[in-house]
Amino acid sequence: MTAVDVRPPLVETRSLGKTFDTRKGLFGRLLVRGRHLIQALNNVNLTVDRGTTLGLIGESGCGKSTLARVLLRLQEPSRGRIIFDGEDITEAGPPRMRELRRRMQIIFQDPYASLNPRKTVEQIVSLPLRVHEKLARKATRDRVADMLERVGLKAAHLNRFPHQFSGGQRQRIGVARALILKPEFVICDEAVSALDVSIQAQILHLLQELGRDLKLTFLFISHNLSVVGYVSDRVAVMYLGEVVEIGPARAMLVDPRHPYTQSLLAAVPRLDAASGRRRTLLSGDLPSPLDPPSGCRFHTRCPHVMAHCRVAAPPLGELSAGHSVACHLYSGQRPAGEAS
Ligand code: SF4
Numbered sequence: 001m002t003a004v005d006v007r008p009p010l011v012e013t014r015s016l017g018k019t020f021d022t023r024k025g026l027f028g029r030l031l032v033r034g035r036h037l038i039q040a041l042n043n044v045n046l047t048v049d050r051g052t053t054l055g056l057i058g059e060s061g062c063g064k065s066t067l068a069r070v071l072l073r074l075q076e077p078s079r080g081r082i083i084f085d086g087e088d089i090t091e092a093g094p095p096r097m098r099e100l101r102r103r104m105q106i107i108f109q110d111p112y113a114s115l116n117p118r119k120t121v122e123q124i125v126s127l128p129l130r131v132h133e134k135l136a137r138k139a140t141r142d143r144v145a146d147m148l149e150r151v152g153l154k155a156a157h158l159n160r161f162p163h164q165f166s167g168g169q170r171q172r173i174g175v176a177r178a179l180i181l182k183p184e185f186v187i188c189d190e191a192v193s194a195l196d197v198s199i200q201a202q203i204l205h206l207l208q209e210l211g212r213d214l215k216l217t218f219l220f221i222s223h224n225l226s227v228v229g230y231v232s233d234r235v236a237v238m239y240l241g242e243v244v245e246i247g248p249a250r251a252m253l254v255d256p257r258h259p260y261t262q263s264l265l266a267a268v269p270r271l272d273a274a275s276g277r278r279r280t281l282l283s284g285d286l287p288s289p290l291d292p293p294s295g296c297r298f299h300t301r302c303p304h305v306m307a308h309c310r311v312a313a314p315p316l317g318e319l320s321a322g323h324s325v326a327c328h329l330y331s332g333q334r335p336a337g338e339a340s
């Protein structure tokens with residue numbers, strides 16, 4: 001999905017943060033005592049270059065989907081800035097966001113839940129067109145039929161309902177709905193996770209093809225490192241709401257530097273298990289974002305933890321061109337003589 005472009009990144013986040021207040025129930029009533037702030041995103045700095053795919057990986061609950069929703073302003077950020085095509089859209093009002101939304105779309109994980117079972121394929125895919133372009137009925141139908149063909153379905157499917165399709169076909173309908181307005185930026189939020197492996201490959205291939213043809217820029221979110229590595233130009237790894245490593249996909253897959261990325265890679269099943277390569281498997285669960293660990297958030301599970309990891313958060317520092325990591329092993333902050 002690579003195409004060289006010298007313009008500034010299409011999407012950029014600067015120190016982006018999102019905090020949820022769990023006390024706020026219906027009518028703002030106090031629901032819980034004690035700790036109540038969930039830090040879902042903390043100081044997230046990312047760029048997505050035009051015509052490229054940034055893969056975003058991390059365990060369930062690490063903040064990936066929150067980032068997707070905040071980027072599209074479906075949820076409001078608590079801190080930081082969101083820049084889209086050079087414009088700061090962090091506080092853009094509803095009319096401006098409505099204009100921008102046609103350029104930014106999302107494909108959801110669950111092709112069963114994300115399609116209205118009472119609507120036909122034509123009604124589902126044409127909805128964004130009806131909202132944003134208000135074309136005549138025939139022109140709308142032609143656009144939808146054309147898009148269905150592009151995603152590997154047929155015009156004959158226009159009057160069918162979602163339950164008449166397989167999982168892979170439903171996800172193709174989801175792709176058609178996301179692309180019908182010819183967006184520039186598409187977020188795939190676990191878009192193939194609910195599909196069988198063989199169908200996953202078909203949808204990934206379709207997304208790559210459409211990305212090339214329509215010059216799309218993707219943020220591809222998944223908990224599957226193999227899938228992300230397959231489709232991405234660059235990969236960012238997120239842990240408990242923070243980006244801990246980002247770099248070219250190949251470097252991230254062949255020589256990951258952050259202990260968390262190394263653990264994720266080690267967890268991928270390999271046929272050459274007897275090759276002798278050392279595997280550091282992750283133990284324990286993701287800590288609660290209600291009470292994140294002090295210092296480096298990964299220190300409670302890190303096999304290389306040092307004393308100061310527990311008190312000082314490592315900054316995201318560049319190791320080589322385009323490859324940055326947040327870890328004291330590389331930040332030069334390690335006190336002399338301390339054992340790892
Ligand atoms: Fe491990 Fe310390 Fe690096 Fe965190 S900063 S990943 S605890 S070595």
